Amino acid sequence: MIPQSWIDAYLRLLLKYSGTITILVTALTLYFAWNLTGLRLHTEFFDFYPKFRTTYSAFTACRAETDKGFLPCLGTSIVKPGPDPYIQIYNDFREMFGSANVMSVIVEVKDGDIYNPETLQKLDRITKHIINAKGVVPYQIASIAHPKVRSITTRAGALEIRELYYPGVPQTQEDAERVRFGVHSTRGVRGLYTSLDDTAAVVHAGFWEEELDFNFLYKHMTDMKNAEQDAKHNIYITGFPWLYTSVLRYTGQVLLVFLATTVSLAFLLYVYFRTWTGVWVPVFSGVLSTIWGLGIAVLLGFNLDPLVLVIPVFLTARALSHSVQSMDRYHEEYYHSGDKEKAIIDSYGHLFPPAIASIITDGIGLLVVAVAPIPLIQKVAVFASFWVVSIFISVVTLHPIILKWIDPPPKEHAEIKVGPIPMLRGLLYVGINFMVVALLAFANVTYPVPDILGGVGSFRGGWALLWCLPGICWFWFYYAEKIYPAITWVTIEASEGWRRWAMVLLTIFLFIFGGAQARHLKVGDMSPGMALLFADHPYNVGWDKLNDKFLGASQLIVIADTKRPDGIKDSKPLQAIEEFTNYMIGAEGASDAVTIIDIVKRLARLYHDGDPRWGLIPDNPKEIGQLFYVFTNSSAPGDLNRFMDPSGRFATVLTLFRGYSHKIITESIEYGREFAKKNPTDEVEFKFAGGLFGILAAVNDAVESSYWTNIILIWLIVYICLYLTYGTFVGCAILMIPVVLSQVVAEALMVMMKIDMNVNSLPIAAAGAGVGVDYGIYHFSRMIDSYDEIGDLDVAVDHATATTGKAIIFTATTMIAGTIFWWFSALKFQAEMGFLLALLMAFNTFGGLVLVPAWVKVVRPSFFVNRVPKRLGQGSGGSLAKA
């Protein structure tokens, strides 16, 4: 605990050197603001890939692979976990085997099949169009119209490798029929580049992560789609590069949400304080923290991912509510004493411990998220943490100075004239409004409104909200003064008499029920597209098409390392790879596997006039070498890149899956490892795992194992902060109830709403836990103050609720207003997370206001009961009358 004398001294120092401090803060703010010009709002692909392996996996690997003891392994795994093995493989072999960021463009015919000149010409134009996209990997473009995808046949005893469109882009139906046969007769084309039912063809294009230009890509591909989509054809674009391109389209909408949130927060502030000071001072704090938070992000070289913008907006609301807590207390003290300076020192002196405690818990809580080894999360953690800590400047330090300079609040609140409509009719009006909102929102989900805003994206349910917003505002404006006391009254009543026991039972019930549900929470089962965008978004429609009609949208790449140059050109390693490939086709969900073996066998066969009985791996390395020589001489450079590296040391085993889930990913990798374990060979070492599966496995592993580490660490830190602030074991345990309960209930709701845990939900869960404890902190601090004044626990608790309750409820409304607008976002991820944060906040408010008092009254911690009331009869005991 910080000694009260220090706090008072600090406040006096602030007031004395207010000028100097203001200049300093202004200078710093200007510096940060100047930095904002360098703010980059975009998605960095590498940010999603874990940099390091998790401590847990490093530890198990250390124990299994070395003979180090428990403690040395523990130490190494914490200090030097080493790079994530999957991402390491991906990065090592990316140049060799191409990017996993593959965009897919599907051309689907509405009637008949694709084997007609018109469709095949369209496919040719689209393929050529994509070749000109920025950042595309030149050798990673493939479609049946691309010369890279070839048919290999023999003709008059000679090898004939030719493009499927040979001799040129089909002009007649006869040409198209030739393409049809070429596609069907070449293994590894049908299913991969044309759909199994012949009604669609796809162009796959890999992109280098660092060279992607999303805006360019959007324009480039939209131009193509507009030009090529017609009455006979549907065009779908999907794949990772397009996912983030689609997400970035909503940046405009994000700004709209920002605006809506700001306006509604200002409105709530005005209604609360009824003074312009009450609006601009907190808004000023919010803006200042925003500048600092974003400024530090720029200084640290971070980009701002539009997906996680929910957090900054949430934190701004956080800054605002801290500001409100302190303003409110200042007003109260000022009305009480009438002395501005004394009111400042009294109010901020009291608020200092809870403010510091909550800022530190928020800050450290967010920082702890950085243990997840995913750069995106680490970046969010660092700048969000700084953002929160900047509240110490924007609120705790600057407010006393601002308040010193501006006029004191008017003696009495501006009298609110309740309008001519009685409250009951007002309620009815609002009720009808809410029903209309619900109906419109429901209708909008079922029958989405077309994109009226043009480019901004369909603002889900937003129109419905706008429609009845005036009604809600009107009601709030006139009846807020009645609503706050009403809620406060209900809150106090909830912990009176027998009801406190009911509340305790309710807590236990929620723990059991929520816990049972939360156990089913799983890691990222759905595709990234489904996690980020709604199911009817064109991206997801395209993704579904890709998975329905084609094979291999999901690939597991295993690297076969022969440990010597040209090892691939030897029969023993090739046989080992063949055995493994045959085995992998047996993995659950696997549909096929593609390796260099296919080419070797096909070449060996063609070398012997095409007899399938020669389609075997030759036992003579010389003969294998010869086959490769023939192939490279009759094909384009780079044609083998997908299968082996130029040195001939590494080869890929590409297993194709139909769709994927976290279960399929982990099980298929485990299935492959099992083989490597059971069939040890000196010839080949199988390295797991590259491709989309490797990356997703790495991300999911990191999320899964960091999630609980994170939450437990955050709870621990929150508890330590609480203990350092209050020094009571039991009291702090009671304060932890809402925090833990909110998490459990939120997880249960995630399970019930089928929201999966993924990279993005990790920092939000953590932010919710850290921020959520604040309600309890403010309330608890006030209980202590009240107990010191009153000396009776029950009365003190009620008094605390009566005085702080209003501010807490207000804070809750601001926090919910700060998150609820995301609910209408066309980005499913933001909508879900905004909604979840709102829920977390609502539960934390409920816990802080209702459950904590009930538990305090039931448990009666010795911290209170044995306390010698310090200032009995002094200070603001007069406000007791309010209770």
Added chain:
Amino acid sequence: MVALCLYGLADVANASSVTHEEIRQSLFTTCTSPDGRRWIVGELGRVLSTADNGKTLERANIEGREAYLSVACSPDGALLITGQRGLVMRSRDAGQTWQKLDVGTDRTLLSATYADANTVFAVGDFGTIVRSADGGDTWTSIALPTDLSLPEDIAEIIEPGDVLLYGIDFPSATDGWIAGEFGTILVSHDAGLTWAAQQTPEETTLFAIAFADTQRGWAVGIDEVMLHTEDGGTTWTRQAVPGRAGFVLGLYGVDVAGNIGWAVGDNGLLLRTTDGGRTWERIDLPIEFAANWFRDIDLNAKGEGLIVGGHGVMLYTNNDQVQNLGQ
């Protein structure tokens, strides 16, 4: 004369049943035992058998993972399998146990057949012909005929004795034919002790040869070549094959019994005759088969046939009808 050499019994456990979905390997050859059981061999040590024309299958558990290139069924029920590096294996107990035989060559043996219960042949790479007169116990290497000549341009680079022999058929105990590279067809009328070259109108590779009797025979090969003789091979003429426009595909196997006959080839090419092999028509299978090849066709005494090929594909033919067993 090569001495009999038994390497002992190869590891064989009991046969286990397998489904068509489980067979992903290429299947190369099929033959029918006197008891009606069909035998099929393929890559990665696959030896399959079926008693009901492919509806249900059993896999012989052979330890080896070599590619088995051909299987021959003896009139007395014995089985012979050939493979790479002179591999020959024999079973005399319907596939329960297998003996590895030393035939005195390390060449790839592509085809084998029984002339009668005792006389058995295998042919392959570099003009290899090996013959056993005691059911496989001892083997003799048979020389190629001295009158074998290759087309002029080929003869400059390849010795006639190195010609690759792909297929062999013995319609009777004494009369047999062999087909191979450069349009080579050899004939023997003394149970395979000596061979003579026959004149053919083609200079390209022939993959298979089949005789309905000692007079009527067919040889198929690369680029849809189908040769036919009505006089025991004295004259061979090329038959018209209704191929697919724009693609000239290989034919890998042929068999004719009575009026019905089938020829199979690359990219799902399937030909049928209903007039005893005088004319052939193309059967258009679903386009999915274009990605696959058929390697062998074997008709049994009742005229039912089994076609085997890549990725475990199996077709059953009955009279002039064909059915895919995989689905």
